[in-house]
Amino acid sequence: MRDAYLDQLDNLAGGLADMCDQVAGAMAKATTALLESDLQLAEEVISFDIRIDELRASAEESAFALLALQAPVATDLRTVVSAIHGAGDIERMGDLALHVAQTARRRHPQPVLPAEINPYFVEMGRVGCELARKAGDVIRSRDLGKAEELETDDDEMDDLHRHMFTVLMDPAWTHGVGPAIDITLLARFYERYADHAVAVARRIVYVVTGTMPGPLTV
Amino acid sequence: MRDAYLDQLDNLAGGLADMCDQVAGAMAKATTALLESDLQLAEEVISFDIRIDELRASAEESAFALLALQAPVATDLRTVVSAIHGAGDIERMGDLALHVAQTARRRHPQPVLPAEINPYFVEMGRVGCELARKAGDVIRSRDLGKAEELETDDDEMDDLHRHMFTVLMDPAWTHGVGPAIDITLLARFYERYADHAVAVARRIVYVVTGTMPGPLTV
Secondary structure, three states: OHHHHHHHHHHHHHHHHHHHHHHHHHHHHHHHHHHHOOHHHHHHHHHHHHHHHHHHHHHHHHHHHHHHHHOOOHHHHHHHHHHHHHHHHHHHHHHHHHHHHHHHHHHOOOOOOOHHHHHHHHHHHHHHHHHHHHHHHHHHHOOHHHHHHHHHHHHHHHHHHHHHHHHHHOOOOOOOHHHHHHHHHHHHHHHHHHHHHHHHHHHHHHHHHOOOOOOOOO | OHHHHHHHHHHHHHHHHHHHHHHHHHHHHHHHHHHHOOHHHHHHHHHHHHHHHHHHHHHHHHHHHHHHHHOOOHHHHHHHHHHHHHHHHHHHHHHHHHHHHHHHHHHOOOOOOOHHHHHHHHHHHHHHHHHHHHHHHHHHHOOHHHHHHHHHHHHHHHHHHHHHHHHHHOOOOOOOHHHHHHHHHHHHHHHHHHHHHHHHHHHHHHHHHOOOOOOOOO
């Protein structure tokens, strides 16, 4: 009985870590769709989002069953509650990848970004996907050093996000209001995506240490 | 013993409902700070956010204690898990009110909004605060008809949000990129604020009926 319970806890964590890889893949594809105005890839991300929603619902059901049938306490209870939070954060990361893909689809066949802006989103995509994969690793390994790395990666995302505004507000910006609005929202989607990955890692720190390393929402 | 447990469940719900009123108040003040470039009011919202964060932490601790000590099942378990989600949503609403106040402070003494845009934000503030207060009412009353009202109010917010983009993209827009970026983000803050209020109400529908009326995140 005890073994089945531990298996359930492991499966819950494993499912969440896999979800992190799924939303990393979704954001990687959404970024390529954005940069290359690839409608087919955008559609793929958009259709796949329902799968991420299902994974979240399934993780919540598992957590709920664990609470109802096993009444975990102490670290196990923290694990289950953190899984409930984590599933929400990771599903939201999927939504944000979806928003990027939807933006690419909305402007297709026109590119969303002026060519000189592409490199910023290459970087935001790279850092975002790295954060999602690291969040998955932290769930699997409970490695607090790795969890700390996400904070540094998130600083990099914040710098990119801030820099985007400097570019848009510069008198040299000649692309007008429309592209500036798209870029403002896109940059925010990536920045929020990163924040949710950090929140997932912070919850694991809380599971291991009993103390949250930063604000609950970031 | 059973009575103390029921009191704890009631207190948890009551605390969340009060949090809704607090973030309604924060968004009302932030909106006035935005419309009237009122720095003192903006500062008030900004300092108060830490109090909302504390209320969320306290709600989470209560929920955690209930899970650990009472091992609730069925409807009671749904109530506690929904409270954990609700506390997160309501705290995020506080963050979004904070972002509105920070925008007002960043541009002070200049107004953020061109005068002709003010009426849209009067409306978004009104609808947003109404949604937050109704979410509190739904937590207190578990009134499913009232929960349904939030969906309609949210449609109104979505319409306002969409219309904002029409205004910004119109060739008649003469205020340039900077104000357009501020308005894009502000409109998104109000729209997300509304989405979180709806999520709170949907969780209560789930507590009462056992079925979510819509997607888990909106």
